[in-house]
Amino acid sequence: KILILDFGSQVTQLIARRVREAHVYCELHSFDMPIADIKAFAPKGIILSGGPNSVYESDYQANPEILNLGIPILGICYGMQWLAHTMGGEVSGGDQREFGYAQVHTEDSQFTNGIFDNQLNTLDVWMSHGDKVSKLPAGFKSIGHTPSCPYAIIENPQKHFYGVQFHPEVTHTKQGRELINRFVLDICQAKPSWTMPNYIEEAITKIRQQVGTDEVILGLSGGVDSSVAAALIHRAIGDQLTCVFVDHGLLRYQEAQMVMDMFGKNLGVNVIHVDASVDFLEKLAGETDPERKRKIIGAEFVEVFQHEASKRQNAKWLAQGTIYPDVIESAGAKTKKAHAIKSHHNVGGLPETLNLQLLEPLRDLFKDEVRELGVALGLPRDMVYRHPFPGPGLGVRILGEVKREYTDLLRRADHIFIEELRNTCDEDGLSWYDKTSQAFAVFLPVKSVGVMGDGRTYEYVVALRAVITSDFMTAHWAHLPYDLLGRVSNRIINEVRGINRVVYDVSGKPPATIEWE
Numbered sequence: 193k194i195l196i197l198d199f200g201s202q203v204t205q206l207i208a209r210r211v212r213e214a215h216v217y218c219e220l221h222s223f224d225m226p227i228a229d230i231k232a233f234a235p236k237g238i239i240l241s242g243g244p245n246s247v248y249e250s251d252y253q254a255n256p257e258i259l260n261l262g263i264p265i266l267g268i269c270y271g272m273q274w275l276a277h278t279m280g281g282e283v284s285g286g287d288q289r290e291f292g293y294a295q296v297h298t299e300d301s302q303f304t305n306g307i308f309d310n311q312l313n314t315l316d317v318w319m320s321h322g323d324k325v326s327k328l329p330a331g332f333k334s335i336g337h338t339p340s341c342p343y344a345i346i347e348n349p350q351k352h353f354y355g356v357q358f359h360p361e362v363t364h365t366k367q368g369r370e371l372i373n374r375f376v377l378d379i380c381q382a383k384p385s386w387t388m389p390n391y392i393e394e395a396i397t398k399i400r401q402q403v404g405t406d407e408v409i410l411g412l413s414g415g416v417d418s419s420v421a422a423a424l425i426h427r428a429i430g431d432q433l434t435c436v437f438v439d440h441g442l443l444r445y446q447e448a449q450m451v452m453d454m455f456g457k458n459l460g461v462n463v464i465h466v467d468a469s470v471d472f473l474e475k476l477a478g479e480t481d482p483e484r485k486r487k488i489i490g491a492e493f494v495e496v497f498q499h500e501a502s503k504r505q506n507a508k509w510l511a512q513g514t515i516y517p518d519v520i521e522s523a524g525a526k527t528k529k530a531h532a533i534k535s536h537h538n539v540g541g542l543p544e545t546l547n548l549q550l551l552e553p554l555r556d557l558f559k560d561e562v563r564e565l566g567v568a569l570g571l572p573r574d575m576v577y578r579h580p581f582p583g584p585g586l587g588v589r590i591l592g593e594v595k596r597e598y599t600d601l602l603r604r605a606d607h608i609f610i611e612e613l614r615n616t617c618d619e620d621g622l623s624w625y626d627k628t629s630q631a632f633a634v635f636l637p638v639k640s641v642g643v644m645g646d647g648r649t650y651e652y653v654v655a656l657r658a659v660i661t662s663d664f665m666t667a668h669w670a671h672l673p674y675d676l677l678g679r680v681s682n683r684i685i686n687e688v689r690g691i692n693r694v695v696y697d698v699s700g701k702p703p704a705t706i707e708w709e
């Protein structure tokens with residue numbers, strides 16, 4: 193396994209993704225991970241990430257003892273600067289910043305041998321840095337340079353220490369994957385044993401050891417993470433698992449039916465379907481403020497779930513679909529010195545009040561790995577590759593007060609939109625549903641005038657939203673073809689009585705958010 197020490201770069205998670213794609217297990221920890229913990233983790237090699245700071249700031253130092261562990265180290269950007277600085281080299285401030293594509297001219301070496309383009313001796317890389325190494329420490333040599341950066345790749349072949357000033361983890365660096373594979377597989381000699389069948393086997397053993405003969409309950413939402421967690425735990429302990437599926441009446445078209453069929457019927461999982469839509473709608477009546485709506489939905493969810501859970505006296509464990517990015521985020525959200533990892537919960541406040549132990553079998557996995565696991569466990573691809581859906585559901589897609597009449601209209605309009613997106617296909621076999629990251633309809637409780645046949649109508653408006661994003665922090669609106677938008681609009685207006693106007697949202701995030709509330 194490989195250890196990645198994070199100095200705060202925006203793309204550190206990508207390093208971990210690339211290492212995992214080489215089928216090598218890795219973990220990401222803060223740069224100041226105590227040396228005793230590092231030794232206990234016993235990595236085959238260490239990767240130092242990039243970061244926004246300067247090596248002359250004393251707050252951003254890893255423990256120099258990592259240099260004496262006798263294992264290979266790869267420093268990326270800030271990581272390379274830290275390595276050079278700590279070993280006696282010099283780093284100088286960036287009057288000349290380099291940002292974007294660059295071509296690195298390389299020499300043959302232990303690290304780069306066979307990777308660069310043989311005719312040109314170049315690597316096409318993505319640079320993003322201000323500071324750079326200006327004097328190499330003893331034992332190092334430069335094996336790659338750009339016109340403005342004499343030390344773009346450095347190596348110390350005796351110690352197996354390497355540094356790259358660019359970012360091999362991003363896809364813009366053409367041979368980045370090969371460089372990371374070279375380091376992880378050839379230089380560190382880490383075993384490529386991180387594969388899905390191995391993972392499933394180990395995870396099942398671990399779940400069985402953890403829970404023994406105890407009962408486990410899990411809040412199933414129909415989303416990818418809780419569904420895959422349910423399938424995995426069920427594979428491990430069968431009927432010791434009970435899922436509680438709280439239907440708040442704010443789900444998508446036929447979603448409750450789909451979840452019950454898939455888990456109850458197809459997989460034979462114990463699922464309790466709690467239809468709490470009446471309670472939720474009652475609590476929401478008259479409320480128009482978005483934040484208060486969210487709070488009401490969250491609190492009601494906890495109450496309904498707790499009520500069901502309290503009926504299962506023997507349950508000792510609460511299972512959750514926490515995934516690795518949640519773990520990293522909750523650790524990183526605290527001050528940089530604090531390591532206590534807060535447990536992530538989608539259904540706020542549950543663990544504390546229920547007095548149950550937490551079972552989180554997906555906490556080592558990235559989202560793509562969770563999806564791969566879901567497919568391997570027999571969940572349908574369509575389900576596992578679904579767009580994200582917010583916990584408060586249609587509650588944040590109906591502007592202002594939520595009423596059953598509105599949820600019914602919105603559900604049908606949204607279903608038509610999604611169906612039409614799925615029914616498209618480009619030359620690569622991808623539909624617009626695949627090509628967008630999230631798409632949905634929003635209900636606007638305003639009426640506008642229309643004409644249908646000989647009559648005047650005065651009905652509601654639906655807005656369509658489709659975005660493309662990699663992290664949901666920023667997003668572009670999707671440039672859907674006009675004929676597709678036209679088809680969706682026609683169908684909604686013809687098939688959903690009560691809606692006579694459809695508009696398309698052309699706002700990016702920022703300044704708009706993805707959801708309307």
Ligand code: XMP
Pocket residue numbers: 486580581582583584630664701704705706707708709
């Ligand atoms: P925004 O609207 O903030 O959304 O641009 C970013 C992503 O987060 C999802 N989202 C939520 N997910 N509970 C959730 O579980 C929520 O309250 C919530 N609000 C927004 C949203 O669907 C998008 O994917």
